Amino acid sequence: MAHVTESIEVAAPVEAVYSFVADQPERATTFIPGLNRIENVAPAEAAVGQTWNYEFNWFGLVISGQSRCTVLDRPRTYEFETLQGTASRWTYRFAPSGGGTRVTLDVEYEVPQNQLARYATAGALEKMNQERGAETLRNLKGLVEE
Amino acid sequence: MSLSLGHRGARLVLVTCRRATGDETWWSPFFLASRARDWRPILAAPLALLGLTPREAGSAALTCGLGGIAWRDGRWWSTIVLSLDGGSARKRQLVVAALLRAARYGRPDRTGR
Numbered sequence: 001m002a003h004v005t006e007s008i009e010v011a012a013p014v015e016a017v018y019s020f021v022a023d024q025p026e027r028a029t030t031f032i033p034g035l036n037r038i039e040n041v042a043p044a045e046a047a048v049g050q051t052w053n054y055e056f057n058w059f060g061l062v063i064s065g066q067s068r069c070t071v072l073d074r075p076r077t078y079e080f081e082t083l084q085g086t087a088s089r090w091t092y093r094f095a096p097s098g099g100g101t102r103v104t105l106d107v108e109y110e111v112p113q114n115q116l117a118r119y120a121t122a123g124a125l126e127k128m129n130q131e132r133g134a135e136t137l138r139n140l141k142g143l144v145e146e
Numbered sequence: 147m148s149l150s151l152g153h154r155g156a157r158l159v160l161v162t163c164r165r166a167t168g169d170e171t172w173w174s175p176f177f178l179a180s181r182a183r184d185w186r187p188i189l190a191a192p193l194a195l196l197g198l199t200p201r202e203a204g205s206a207a208l209t210c211g212l213g214g215i216a217w218r219d220g221r222w223w224s225t226i227v228l229s230l231d232g233g234s235a236r237k238r239q240l241v242v243a244a245l246l247r248a249a250r251y252g253r254p255d256r257t258g259r
Contacts, residue, residue, distance in 0.1 A: 029192070029247060036250070055251070142237060146236075
């Protein structure tokens, strides 16, 4: 599986950052580039096993599927995985750092080779995904800090 | 999982004028949808997710912690005017991006909440 890891310092308490990311899955549409829809969140309250449908624009290709929360360790770790088809696992880790929070995003994913190999090399896609991971955390920082 | 080249039910929303970050005008035709859209729940959803407390301001407008949004329906299209001047430019940029994404793809009746 391919792998992206990015970290960022956020000038906000760990609990606030964790809550922003983990309490409502649909909030991710405001900070993850290309994540255009999250629907059918069930149950409404965050819980291990909570599921939702997503639509993700991955460089022009819309990937639809379902995700499931797999870890809710407040306020340290939030993790979910995508179900069906192309597998991915998104792990957010939150740690106190100075007066703020260090957020680390770790994404493991399978590249849908049969569909995407024609568009770019694996290396180019990896670089684009790395940039998206960094942008995700920059957006999160911008929304939480103010 | 499925793969496609577009989002089902997406709306065409174009930024027709950007005077400054958060001060812009959007245009969205609805002649193919046959009726005007109810922009209130569509635009209120991302504001609520971001803790900006959207409030109704008349029949076709919202206010929030950063400013206001108003829309007007013509016969075949809507014009949406953003007047967000609070917060930092970076914050406004991110909020505008979230609003535009919601205007194009949001289906607040399907969140499951």
